[in-house]
Amino acid sequence: MVQAKVRLFVDHPLTQGQTVPLDKDQSNYLFAVMRLQIGAFVALFNGVDGEYQAEVTIANKRGGALICHAQSKPLQLPPDLWLIFAPIKKVRTDFIVEKAAEMGAAKIVPVSTNFTNSERIRQDRLQAHALEAAEQCGGTYVPEVTDLQKLDRLLAEWDETRQIMFCDEALVGAAEVLGAVQGDKWAILIGPEGGFSESERQKLHALPYAHPVSLGPRILRADTAAVAAMTVWQQHLGDWS
């Protein structure tokens, strides 16, 4: 069977022989934009059942349908890694969410800090970005993007069995320390562009489950730091080795 070139997330159970109806947007994309016809194959995933090769049975631009053939990938869960970051300008926030999904974050948590400028996010739009990134990068899992939370409050209610890799410009901790930490549950915390406030920094340093890690001698923008930090983590503790 030829591998489908188009990948699509659907909010529908997937199993061999299953018929999957498409909504208007999905139908428009497949049949008007991509111009697929009856008999064409599309790779479907739903974040739960892995990936299936599905054949177009109704090519209607306002409401098509497909039927699932064989599973082409099992569900591949990412490591239990959260990415916590302070939203910045719109385009760069979109990029951070996209990159987190590509790099294998299980959950994406926007936070407001003392020095965060942007106080609002569109959770639905960011979730759609994570979904699109999963479609593009061949993932079978879509990380959840949470609503904006206050960092103080997030830390006050923290599950202490979840380790934090804490990236702060002022720090010089080598990434090698990560290998010595026990624990399967992690979160990466990226500082806001204005840096953490002194009280935030003190609080973070006092947490026994927070591990400072340096991202080199240059100042990185938040979106660069997110990718770099996830690379460091995936290399030392994740599924890259």
Next chain:
Amino acid sequence: MVQAKVRLFVDHPLTQGQTVPLDKDQSNYLFAVMRLQIGAFVALFNGVDGEYQAEVTIANKRGGALICHAQSKPLQLPPDLWLIFAPIKKVRTDFIVEKAAEMGAAKIVPVSTNFTNSERIRQDRLQAHALEAAEQCGGTYVPEVTDLQKLDRLLAEWDETRQIMFCDEALVGAAEVLGAVQGDKWAILIGPEGGFSESERQKLHALPYAHPVSLGPRILRADTAAVAAMTVWQQHLGDWS
């Protein structure tokens, strides 16, 4: 002395007591956009002499001037690392150049490969992006962005003492191999979004100075791959440890 908040690249020698004239764009930025006045401080760098704190002496929007006080940073050269990549859509190409400058590339080389869609770049615009990234990230060095070159030709004329870290989706080489390679001169080669052609792949695998490295089990977009690859390299061979 208060550290200046504005950083500016100038194409002019810098030394204590030196007067630095500004062109129209720079003057407009400092005096119309940032509204600096006589006596305000700006951090200047020129890619050669390090960074100087300079005081505004003429605040004219069409042609101001500053005088250099003390040097605030010596010149910090990045490791001898090139980033070679195939240009993609405009915004993502801009991001790759910006990220390469932030992450400490010494030279940025756009190449066309067999499967590259975008055949043209604006070298001057990309060079301006690298410069702006250096201004923002506190760098004292601006990597050169070369004109678009053909990958075949670049490899045919290659200096064989420069090692290549070769990132290819189809590969599974662990980054640990890098530590065993002798050589101070390196280039990272990021595959185009359509992948390398079979003949390109064979040619690369036959080169004794090309070292395949995996960037994990997910497919990364070219801009994500560029940051991830530079992180891997900086951690193993660069100035991050």
